[in-house]
Amino acid sequence: MRFLRIIYFEIKQLYSKWFLAILITVLAIYAFTSFGVGSGNPRLILYNLNYLIIILLILYLSTSFAVVRPMIDVVFTTQVDPVEYYIARAIATGFIYPIAMIMITMPTLRPGLDLAYYVAILLLLLGFLILFTANIQLIPWRSKILLSIPIFVIIILGYIKPELSPLYGLVRPGPIYVFYALALLALSIATIPRQGIRELTTNAYGVLGEQPPIMPRRLGARPIGLPRTPWGIAWVTSTTNLTFMMNSPQGSRAVSMRINIFIILMPLTISFAIAYCIVALLIHNTGAQVFLSSYSFYIIYLMLYAFSASTISYERLWLSLSIDPTRYFRYRMGARTLITAITLLPWITAYALQGMYFRPAVYLAAALVSAVMTSPVLSWFIAAYVGQPQVRELQMMQRPMMYSLRALLMLLFIFIAISIYMTPYALALLAVYYQGLAILWPISAALTAVLLIASAAFLYYAVVSESGRGMWAWLVNRLSEDGYV
Amino acid sequence: MCITASELTKRFNGITALNGISFRIGCGEAAALLGPNGAGKTTTLRIFAGLLKPDSGSAYVCSFDVQRQPREAKACLGYLPEDAVPFLNLTVRENLEYVAVLRGLSDSVVDDAIRLLGLEDLADRTAGSLSRGNRQRLAIALAIMHRPRVLLLDEPLNYLDIPTQESVIRLFRELNASGSTLFVSTHIMSIAERLTSRVIMISKGVIVWQGTMDELKDNAASAGERIEEVVARLMK
Numbered sequence: 001m002r003f004l005r006i007i008y009f010e011i012k013q014l015y016s017k018w019f020l021a022i023l024i025t026v027l028a029i030y031a032f033t034s035f036g037v038g039s040g041n042p043r044l045i046l047y048n049l050n051y052l053i054i055i056l057l058i059l060y061l062s063t064s065f066a067v068v069r070p071m072i073d074v075v076f077t078t079q080v081d082p083v084e085y086y087i088a089r090a091i092a093t094g095f096i097y098p099i100a101m102i103m104i105t106m107p108t109l110r111p112g113l114d115l116a117y118y119v120a121i122l123l124l125l126l127g128f129l130i131l132f133t134a135n136i137q138l139i140p141w142r143s144k145i146l147l148s149i150p151i152f153v154i155i156i157l158g159y160i161k162p163e164l165s166p167l168y169g170l171v172r173p174g175p176i177y178v179f180y181a182l183a184l185l186a187l188s189i190a191t192i193p194r195q196g197i198r199e200l201t202t203n204a205y206g207v208l209g210e211q212p213p214i215m216p217r218r219l220g221a222r223p224i225g226l227p228r229t230p231w232g233i234a235w236v237t238s239t240t241n242l243t244f245m246m247n248s249p250q251g252s253r254a255v256s257m258r259i260n261i262f263i264i265l266m267p268l269t270i271s272f273a274i275a276y277c278i279v280a281l282l283i284h285n286t287g288a289q290v291f292l293s294s295y296s297f298y299i300i301y302l303m304l305y306a307f308s309a310s311t312i313s314y315e316r317l318w319l320s321l322s323i324d325p326t327r328y329f330r331y332r333m334g335a336r337t338l339i340t341a342i343t344l345l346p347w348i349t350a351y352a353l354q355g356m357y358f359r360p361a362v363y364l365a366a367a368l369v370s371a372v373m374t375s376p377v378l379s380w381f382i383a384a385y386v387g388q389p390q391v392r393e394l395q396m397m398q399r400p401m402m403y404s405l406r407a408l409l410m411l412l413f414i415f416i417a418i419s420i421y422m423t424p425y426a427l428a429l430l431a432v433y434y435q436g437l438a439i440l441w442p443i444s445a446a447l448t449a450v451l452l453i454a455s456a457a458f459l460y461y462a463v464v465s466e467s468g469r470g471m472w473a474w475l476v477n478r479l480s481e482d483g484y485v
Numbered sequence: 486m487c488i489t490a491s492e493l494t495k496r497f498n499g500i501t502a503l504n505g506i507s508f509r510i511g512c513g514e515a516a517a518l519l520g521p522n523g524a525g526k527t528t529t530l531r532i533f534a535g536l537l538k539p540d541s542g543s544a545y546v547c548s549f550d551v552q553r554q555p556r557e558a559k560a561c562l563g564y565l566p567e568d569a570v571p572f573l574n575l576t577v578r579e580n581l582e583y584v585a586v587l588r589g590l591s592d593s594v595v596d597d598a599i600r601l602l603g604l605e606d607l608a609d610r611t612a613g614s615l616s617r618g619n620r621q622r623l624a625i626a627l628a629i630m631h632r633p634r635v636l637l638l639d640e641p642l643n644y645l646d647i648p649t650q651e652s653v654i655r656l657f658r659e660l661n662a663s664g665s666t667l668f669v670s671t672h673i674m675s676i677a678e679r680l681t682s683r684v685i686m687i688s689k690g691v692i693v694w695q696g697t698m699d700e701l702k703d704n705a706a707s708a709g710e711r712i713e714e715v716v717a718r719l720m721k
């Protein structure tokens with residue numbers, strides 16, 4: 001009872017009524033129209049489930065268990081059982097997974113199916129996913145990788161040998177999959193980082209609050225003294241700030257360090273881009289090329305927006321805007337665009353290289369260039385519009401991010417934007433598959449040119465031209481309303 | 486004894502915030518924790534609230550070791566942090582209801598708390614939309630709603646308007662009279678005088694003076710100084 005009420009209040013903090021209402025309406029309509037339609041193609045359903053889990057994994061690996069300020073100020077000062085609270089909070093956070101999973105698997109449901117097995121497997125798998133991903137989030141980096149191995153295995157099995165993936169139970173429910181899911185749930189309960197949770201609740205200010213002294217030079221930090229030009233300051237403060245979880249003898253702690261972000265980002269993007277090129281070279285099947293290129297683009301694009309938007313939380317209006325806001329944001333955006341361009345250069349190159357033997361990929365390279373020019377600016381506007389909270393003391397948000405109608409609208413916007421960016425690529429694919437449609441090649445090229453020009457014009461308007469003033473004034477006002485100081 | 490510090494030490498990257506402080510506060514007493522900025526007052530209160538682990542030494546609340554028996558200790562205490570942040574996405578009433586759930590209280594305490602802090606008109610506003618002072622009122626309501634045996638207050642009157650200050654002082658005194666132990670960190674001497682009868686003064690992480698409020702007043706009277714001047718001298 002108490003447990004359920006904790007979940008209720010946590011959900012209330014995370015989701016607006018409108019958000020849930022719309023989501024459930026869409027789900028209901030979808031369920032009615034798709035019931036039984038897809039039972040012939042369980043593999044496709046499984047791919048979609050896998051894809052959902054990949055997105056969740058990226059989301060959870062790249063963020064840490066969201067401790068917000070009232071958890072420390074209020075929750076941890078009460079006698080509530082920390083593990084009970086942790087599980088309740090994890091369930092509230094994962095409250096939208098079931099909606100996604102039911103939506104994806106609904107087409108395979110048909111009258112004759114054993115519904116009891118389906119429901120049991122769904123519930124058990126949800127329990128597993130919700131808890132396991134929360135566990136991954138809470139533990140420090142080194143163990144994150146280790147703990148995410150089971151998830152990687154599930155994903156890989158889903159592609160190679162679907163019957164061995166637990167997700168297959170949702171497509172072809174049966175008693176064996178019930179036990180399989182039960183075992184996974186047990187695994188997630190066993191891996192709850194109890195020690196870490198206890199430590200967090202009895203030493204919150206120690207775990208989260210302690211800041212190390214300024215970083216040594218070898219990590220590429222500028223020790224002291226900022227450059228004297230506005231551009232120099234914008235560049236240095238944009239490139240040498242990073243917050244992450246670190247291991248220490250006392251356990252994990254969130255630290256914000258002056259590390260040059262390229263030192264972290266470049267090896268990541270370069271190595272993934274090289275791996276991508278190698279895989280793309282090895283496969284000859286066009287279908288596989290399509291799959292590889294479109295999925296990777298999708299993931300890069302989503303991550304680009306997620307990372308790019310997150311940095312707005314660290315803005316301090318009262319300091320930064322002591323100079324002219326327009327000037328400030330222009331410098332900041334200039335720096336951000338440059339950082340994004342440098343970081344994504346390996347991927348742009350990778351798509352261009354792939355384009356030499358799989359021509360449509362060239363259009364993804366161009367699309368990425370367009371995204372580089374627009375996402376640094378747009379992502380901050382989206383974050384401000386949605387109401388992303390500011391990070392204050394303890395490197396912590398004052399409130400959880402709320403899933404609202406606005407968030408839904410912005411999600412829609414991001415998906416429409418990616419569809420537009422991918423249109424030339426899609427047209428090129430059609431031309432590859434249907435020889436008669438060769439006319440689509442020049443159309444793709446023309447559309448790409450239009451998108452590049454439009455993106456460049458947007459960048460010019462926002463960062464260079466005087467007339468972008470009104471848009472920055474809007475942003476400042478919006479951030480104030482969101483409670484930024 | 487309701488509050489006991491035994492040789493508490495806490496260092497942050499080489500800065501010593503607390504350097505082995507010990508004191509005891511009896512049940513039902515009211516004590517002020519005074520000290521200059523950066524003296525270690527907030528650090529001390531966080532250790533007692535079970536939100537910070539001391540490097541060495543122990544803190545006991547209601548005879549429970551805060552680190553070893555955190556749940557028992559936390560059941561016994563109420564903590565008002567400096568610049569407390571309630572659940573900003575919930576309404577005032579939901580905030581109180583949630584804490585009632587977390588602390589296992591009946592729902593009737595919610596209305597009591599709303600009445601005690603005069604939050605009736607704000608009950609259905611989200612906490613994020615409150616002014617700073619009203620947010621502080623809510624934070625006080627959250628800290629006292631279970632009538633804790635030990636109440637830790639860090640700058641409790643910050644942001645409050647004058648009428649609210651008066652009613653909150655009255656509220657704390659009533660709680661103290663009905664048996665709650667108060668431990669208050671403040672920079673405002675007049676508030677310390679009105680709320681407490683004992684003084685623990687720390688500076689740079691060590692106790693520099695301790696005694697009763699009356700002794701402090703006598704010191705001031707005999708030196709012909711204001712009480713703030715005496716305190717300032719002691720803190721040096």
Ligand SMILES: Nc1ncnc2c1ncn2[C@@H]1O[C@H](COP(=O)(O)OP(=O)(O)OP(=O)(O)O)[C@@H](O)[C@H]1O
Binds near residue numbers: 497525527528
């Ligand atoms: N998270 C932290 N990391 C590093 N140093 C800290 C941290 N928290 C506190 N300190 C240091 O510990 C010392 C004591 O701080 P504390 O906040 O307890 O002071 P205070 O007495 O409450 O001061 P004030 O009157 O300004 O509120 C200070 O020197 C402070 O800089």
Ligand SMILES: [Mg+2]
Binds near residue numbers: 526527528567
């Ligand atoms: Mg303080």
